[in-house]
Amino acid sequence: MTVLLFFFFTSKVFLLFAIFTVLVKVVDVRPVGPEHTRVGFATVNQYVSELTGVNMLWYDITDWLGVAVVAAALGFAFLGAYQLVRRSIKKVDPGLLLLGVFYIAVIAFYIFFELVAVNYRPVILSQDPERSYPSSHTMAAVCVMATAMVQYRHLFRGKRRLLILLDIWSVLIIVVTVIGRLLSGVHWLTDIAGGLLLSSALVMLYISVLESVSSDGE
Numbered sequence: 001m002t003v004l005l006f007f008f009f010t011s012k013v014f015l016l017f018a019i020f021t022v023l024v025k026v027v028d029v030r031p032v033g034p035e036h037t038r039v040g041f042a043t044v045n046q047y048v049s050e051l052t053g054v055n056m057l058w059y060d061i062t063d064w065l066g067v068a069v070v071a072a073a074l075g076f077a078f079l080g081a082y083q084l085v086r087r088s089i090k091k092v093d094p095g096l097l098l099l100g101v102f103y104i105a106v107i108a109f110y111i112f113f114e115l116v117a118v119n120y121r122p123v124i125l126s127q128d129p130e131r132s133y134p135s136s137h138t139m140a141a142v143c144v145m146a147t148a149m150v151q152y153r154h155l156f157r158g159k160r161r162l163l164i165l166l167d168i169w170s171v172l173i174i175v176v177t178v179i180g181r182l183l184s185g186v187h188w189l190t191d192i193a194g195g196l197l198l199s200s201a202l203v204m205l206y207i208s209v210l211e212s213v214s215s216d217g218e
Contacts, residue, residue, distance in 0.1 A: 058181075063137075
């Protein structure tokens with residue numbers, strides 16, 4: 001019953017993300033971006049963008065935090081590879097196997113939205129406008145660090161102080177990345193919201209499948 005509830009809420013969040021993405025494409029769409037790029041929810045996005053301005057310090061901070069996110073993901077990838085080499089695929093921790101599939105899904109969504117333009121950045125960082133929806137930094141930070149907290153509880157069970165420190169570090173990365181990405185001015189508000197919705201849905205899907213596998217193994 002608990003597993004079904006997990007899947008139920010997961011589907012609802014995915015649906016919410018899909019609806020929100022459609023709304024971004026059709027509601028209050030006006031050419032308020034650089035080079036007259038058209039932006040959904042133009043009024044609120046333009047207001048927030050003018051309020052925050054562009055802050056390259058926050059842009060650099062969130063980029064460096066992105067390195068920590070990638071490092072965490074690589075750490076779990078190497079751990080899974082180590083178990084695979086030392087044992088066999090049947091004896092690799094199911095949570096790590098699922099995490100590998102999860103990372104592939106995150107990358108797939110990233111590539112998809114690199115190819116499909118929903119919104120372009122409120123500033124031009126290179127020569128041409130860049131796709132900005134959903135915020136990839138937001139999506140990566142939430143997806144990697146939230147699932148990392150799940151794995152930490154399995155790897156370091158019983159080590160309460162260490163888990164508290166790891167949780168604080170993980171949450172800090174997520175919060176600073178989300179807020180910092182908005183304050184940097186390189187994303188519209190809807191880019192951040194879309195990144196939060198998509199990453200939440202993906203994390204919930206990972207937890208749902210993990211709970212399902214765990215309950216089947218009992």
